[in-house]
Amino acid sequence: MAEDRAPLVSFEDLAVSYGLVQALAGVRGAFYPGPTGLLGPNGAGKTTLLKTLLGFLSPDAGRMTAFGKDPTKEPLEVRRKLGYMPEQDCHIPGMSASAFVAFAGELSGLPRDEAISRAHEVLYYVGLGEARYRNLETYSTGMKQRVKLAQALVHDPELLLLDEPTNGLDPQGRDEMLVLIRDIATRRGMSLILCSHLLHDVERVCEQVIVLNQGQIARQGSIRELTGARRQVFDVRFKGDSEAVRTDLKDLGVDWREGDDGVRLLLPEGLGPDTVFRVAKECGVQVRHLRPGAETLEDVFLRALGHEVQD
Amino acid sequence: MPIYDQGYRRYEARGPLRKARFWPITREALRLVLSKRAFLGLLLAGFIPFVVRVAQIYIVTQYPQADRVLPIDGRLFGEFLNQQIGFTILLVIFGASGLVANDLRTGAILAYLSRPLTRRDYVIGKLLVPLFLCLSVTLAPGLLLYATGLSLAPDFYGKWELAWIGPAIVVHACAISLVVSLLTLAISALSRSARVAGLALFGLMVGLEMVRVILQHGFRQKPAMLLSIQTNLRAVGTALFGIADREVVMAWGWSALVLALLSLGCLYVLRSRVRAVEIVT
Numbered sequence: 001m002a003e004d005r006a007p008l009v010s011f012e013d014l015a016v017s018y019g020l021v022q023a024l025a026g027v028r029g030a031f032y033p034g035p036t037g038l039l040g041p042n043g044a045g046k047t048t049l050l051k052t053l054l055g056f057l058s059p060d061a062g063r064m065t066a067f068g069k070d071p072t073k074e075p076l077e078v079r080r081k082l083g084y085m086p087e088q089d090c091h092i093p094g095m096s097a098s099a100f101v102a103f104a105g106e107l108s109g110l111p112r113d114e115a116i117s118r119a120h121e122v123l124y125y126v127g128l129g130e131a132r133y134r135n136l137e138t139y140s141t142g143m144k145q146r147v148k149l150a151q152a153l154v155h156d157p158e159l160l161l162l163d164e165p166t167n168g169l170d171p172q173g174r175d176e177m178l179v180l181i182r183d184i185a186t187r188r189g190m191s192l193i194l195c196s197h198l199l200h201d202v203e204r205v206c207e208q209v210i211v212l213n214q215g216q217i218a219r220q221g222s223i224r225e226l227t228g229a230r231r232q233v234f235d236v237r238f239k240g241d242s243e244a245v246r247t248d249l250k251d252l253g254v255d256w257r258e259g260d261d262g263v264r265l266l267l268p269e270g271l272g273p274d275t276v277f278r279v280a281k282e283c284g285v286q287v288r289h290l291r292p293g294a295e296t297l298e299d300v301f302l303r304a305l306g307h308e309v310q311d
Numbered sequence: 312m313p314i315y316d317q318g319y320r321r322y323e324a325r326g327p328l329r330k331a332r333f334w335p336i337t338r339e340a341l342r343l344v345l346s347k348r349a350f351l352g353l354l355l356a357g358f359i360p361f362v363v364r365v366a367q368i369y370i371v372t373q374y375p376q377a378d379r380v381l382p383i384d385g386r387l388f389g390e391f392l393n394q395q396i397g398f399t400i401l402l403v404i405f406g407a408s409g410l411v412a413n414d415l416r417t418g419a420i421l422a423y424l425s426r427p428l429t430r431r432d433y434v435i436g437k438l439l440v441p442l443f444l445c446l447s448v449t450l451a452p453g454l455l456l457y458a459t460g461l462s463l464a465p466d467f468y469g470k471w472e473l474a475w476i477g478p479a480i481v482v483h484a485c486a487i488s489l490v491v492s493l494l495t496l497a498i499s500a501l502s503r504s505a506r507v508a509g510l511a512l513f514g515l516m517v518g519l520e521m522v523r524v525i526l527q528h529g530f531r532q533k534p535a536m537l538l539s540i541q542t543n544l545r546a547v548g549t550a551l552f553g554i555a556d557r558e559v560v561m562a563w564g565w566s567a568l569v570l571a572l573l574s575l576g577c578l579y580v581l582r583s584r585v586r587a588v589e590i591v592t
Contacts, residue, residue, distance in 0.1 A: 076428070079428075090418040090419050090421050092422070095339075095343070100422075107332075107335055109326070118322065121320065189321075
């Protein structure tokens, strides 16, 4: 359990606003060692949370602690232990990848020689070894994403902040990026926060997840716990007009989700598969298939956002 | 074997943060600027007036009667530095107008500010670039010219009464370089395009000078002098070197005040524009 370990970052009643717009409204939570996903729709406050952690924004209320320090009061000490891969492009025109990553290392406090040496290592690690002397402006989107990851890694941070790292990547590039991130978290033992709206990416890489919605934490915990047996999930196929079954089950509090091959039912506590059979029988509909299923992170996410049933 | 299996090691040997955290920023920006041959050519062209002035001093030392048409007193240095203002403008337009604008355009500002750097470190690091370029065509040739004068005409420049020339060169060169550099950086921070910033800088430095000429000569408006940054800089030079300049029609104190207010304005622009987060309320 991550909660058994001391958190790297914790925040209590954190409120951050941009003028009249409240971006974070009294959130309370923590990032523990290991890979953590930060999920939420656009405008949920994910990036605001990261930027507060980086010391770019000052909270209106509440407090945040990173590595035992306040990012607002000691931003340099905190940033030194962070590696940030921003969502948007970030490169210096005219520089090669090796010069840029070495420069990033130097800015993070590495001696020049060490920064150059590590830049080459990290560029090899992210798969840009052969292209490292090329001008960054000639790079493809996928290569630019890798350079962004390399510049975030070069000083070996304690916590890596990845803001939408698979943005703009083709399926193969996305898969390679996720493998790389997973490797950083598991084999290299680096903690990371993966900020994404792609649930599949988070599910592949992270153990913990925080779901933000409208500036508040809607869910947090380990993915295993959140997607566990809190609810009973069944994949079902009916024969006949299932509309009446659907209405009756929804009245009982059952989530009904249409799939390509039947429907997925999320039963609230206290109800079992016998309820499905009973309701189907009452409606004169035949149950042709019923198989226990597992709740996905997407189910958790949608429920956290208040979308109980998505047709 | 996946490529990422090739070496990545944890780094444990963290020392304290360096004090001059801005230095890598200056060094890398200068390296990028000075790697362009055309720019190096421009920088070298900035030394042509220096060569001409050295020749002037040499001719006067060889032919003393030439002193009537080519005087080599303290005014020579003031006029030389005032001439160099044009070169500082060219150098910053071509070498420094994109310093912040490019970072804003490419998002590199985040690559800087997400590091253990303050905004002040970033601004100082960037400011040193145009400052270096401007000083290289004002202070460096100015002092070199003075040293040349001392060696070629020790009887003249070795006099105690002319000991003020050295400090005057330093003050005027620094004033020109600081004002031009601050203005360059502020204009650069107001745009996301180096080209637009360069044009704006040209407009401010050359366009306002043209407006001044029209207002001052066409409409006899003396205060129009204060509109031109170039003329205000020249006015400070005339006061320092005791030069008579018919374009400078107001007390130099007004020009100094305008330049000081302009510099404060530039610092305000930099303070509000150099941010990792753009806050729109």
